[in-house]
Amino acid sequence: MPGVDTSNSEKARSFVIDDKEKGIFLLDREALVSEEVLRAEVSNIFSKCWIYVGHGSELKKNGDFQTRKVAGRPVIFVRDAKGEVRCFFNTCRHRGAMVCTERQGNLRRFNCVYHGWIYNNDGKLARVPGDEAYMDSFDTTGLGLKSPARFEQYRDFWFMCLDADVESLADYLGKATDYIDLVIDQSPSGKMEVLHGTQEYDVQANWKLMVENSVDDYHLPTTHSTWLNFMANSGVVVEPPKDKDLVLPTRGFAFDLGNGHFTTDNVNFRGRPVAAWIPLYGENAKPEMTAIREELVTRLGADRARRVADTNRNLVIFPNLVINDGSSVTIRTFYPDGPAKMHVTAWALGPVEESEEARARRLDAFLTFYGPGGFATPDDVEALELVQQGLANWSDDRWSEMSRGMGREGEQLNSDEHHLRTFWRHWNKMIAGAQS
Amino acid sequence: MNAPANVLANVQVTRAEVEDFFYREAALLDEWKLKEWEELLTDDATYYVPPNDDLEGSYKNTLYIISDDRERIRQRVIRVLDPNCHAEYPKSRTCRLITNVRILNVEGDLVTATANFVVYRYRRYQREFSYVGTYRFILRKTGDSFLIKERRVFLHAHELGKLGSVSFIL
Numbered sequence: 001m002p003g004v005d006t007s008n009s010e011k012a013r014s015f016v017i018d019d020k021e022k023g024i025f026l027l028d029r030e031a032l033v034s035e036e037v038l039r040a041e042v043s044n045i046f047s048k049c050w051i052y053v054g055h056g057s058e059l060k061k062n063g064d065f066q067t068r069k070v071a072g073r074p075v076i077f078v079r080d081a082k083g084e085v086r087c088f089f090n091t092c093r094h095r096g097a098m099v100c101t102e103r104q105g106n107l108r109r110f111n112c113v114y115h116g117w118i119y120n121n122d123g124k125l126a127r128v129p130g131d132e133a134y135m136d137s138f139d140t141t142g143l144g145l146k147s148p149a150r151f152e153q154y155r156d157f158w159f160m161c162l163d164a165d166v167e168s169l170a171d172y173l174g175k176a177t178d179y180i181d182l183v184i185d186q187s188p189s190g191k192m193e194v195l196h197g198t199q200e201y202d203v204q205a206n207w208k209l210m211v212e213n214s215v216d217d218y219h220l221p222t223t224h225s226t227w228l229n230f231m232a233n234s235g236v237v238v239e240p241p242k243d244k245d246l247v248l249p250t251r252g253f254a255f256d257l258g259n260g261h262f263t264t265d266n267v268n269f270r271g272r273p274v275a276a277w278i279p280l281y282g283e284n285a286k287p288e289m290t291a292i293r294e295e296l297v298t299r300l301g302a303d304r305a306r307r308v309a310d311t312n313r314n315l316v317i318f319p320n321l322v323i324n325d326g327s328s329v330t331i332r333t334f335y336p337d338g339p340a341k342m343h344v345t346a347w348a349l350g351p352v353e354e355s356e357e358a359r360a361r362r363l364d365a366f367l368t369f370y371g372p373g374g375f376a377t378p379d380d381v382e383a384l385e386l387v388q389q390g391l392a393n394w395s396d397d398r399w400s401e402m403s404r405g406m407g408r409e410g411e412q413l414n415s416d417e418h419h420l421r422t423f424w425r426h427w428n429k430m431i432a433g434a435q436s
Numbered sequence: 437m438n439a440p441a442n443v444l445a446n447v448q449v450t451r452a453e454v455e456d457f458f459y460r461e462a463a464l465l466d467e468w469k470l471k472e473w474e475e476l477l478t479d480d481a482t483y484y485v486p487p488n489d490d491l492e493g494s495y496k497n498t499l500y501i502i503s504d505d506r507e508r509i510r511q512r513v514i515r516v517l518d519p520n521c522h523a524e525y526p527k528s529r530t531c532r533l534i535t536n537v538r539i540l541n542v543e544g545d546l547v548t549a550t551a552n553f554v555v556y557r558y559r560r561y562q563r564e565f566s567y568v569g570t571y572r573f574i575l576r577k578t579g580d581s582f583l584i585k586e587r588r589v590f591l592h593a594h595e596l597g598k599l600g601s602v603s604f605i606l
Contacts, residue, residue, distance in 0.1 A: 382601075
């Protein structure tokens, strides 16, 4: 690309060409294939940003724990004996072994199988076998399980940060909290819970392609034509777009929420388990869904109820948390395993007071679209893997074209690439900063 | 004590018959003869793949990988045979090895049988996936063969991750 310094010199380099005058936005494909870029991401993004750990509802009773990898780090997410939610590195302070090997459960203590050091579920070191071999000055109080530098929650969504100097989680989330609140407003008590059952699928593609894909409404008619066909076969009338600037039946928008967060905000056409009935849910569901909608109107007023029931949104919390509030509600997070591979984990989220029937409907609606056996996600995975395979030519075909909607004044459409550019601009600032 | 008159006498069934049926189904799936495969299902057939971290949870309150009623199975077949099902186009090649066939229970004309399986799945560019698990079917004996009333597939991996999508009929 003429006029662009693509050398790996010591000065800051940019991975994007962002020419507002010409309405051109290009992404350097090296960002999607490079080991060096991944190293910069680990140090400047995953070690500096707030990263989603889990939801408080996954720890119902004192002593409940979940082990998982967060930003590549094995951690224990646990509710201690006093009910406090905590996060520890799953690493023995003695010689480094993981101290909890179960995926989930309830424990008062974590025992290291190697030399038998034992920790309470509040992280305190409780027992060192043969402690008479240590000098009197040996102090176990400083040898509890270590925690990430920061661990905070917003409405029971818990995040960790490896950088002690980071701003508070609330400040970091900023305007994104409005959209988290909108998702939670489905629940009369304001409490949502993660449901049993975890979906996991590896994708042989760069993790940032999942960020793009999670909010990219431009791809829906082509990548998901079999899903649209299924919807039509199930009695959902999907009208062709009426305005020529649209690719979906209804007008939807994309919003930059600051700090690299962004969301789509769409008028729903696909049904919502919270109170937008489609034939797929069955006639029997109608009375209950009408009642759910009435409760929303009573509690929230007509306008807010309409926002909850008749709009859907795919929200990205930078860098790697996606909340899809569409065919159902998903929490999705992903982490790179090399530049061309990621691990994806997804959960379903629902109101705590939901009836058995509504819960079953929510889960069924989830599977119509999402997950490794869903009617849409496998085709997303395929599309992302096709991108990664195509990128083998990156050095000779260097730039991805992401200018869609650049010339649009005012409102930005969900099917434009405005929100993807929001991500890439923020990402570029953090990575270019690393190399300057 | 005599059984109540309204309870069917248990059908006679041999392991060899059940084994033959598993093999026949596997061949149809491996050959992508999904319309013929559908003829092996009862009108109220279901197809379940529970999540790897909660194999015995109910689909009504647990997020499954797949939880299909008969209509959803019909739609799944339409989808995967469509060339626009990108995850299965070009079609994966699969090869199913089925073994350890056991009859667990016979009640009237319903036979609960299990089998262990390995499904090797090959995609373009030499990508290989091995799905290791157990089938647990509820079969209805009909004349000299069976129909599948419930088709439950347990995957044995601790995590599904590296298996990727389950975009074919497992």
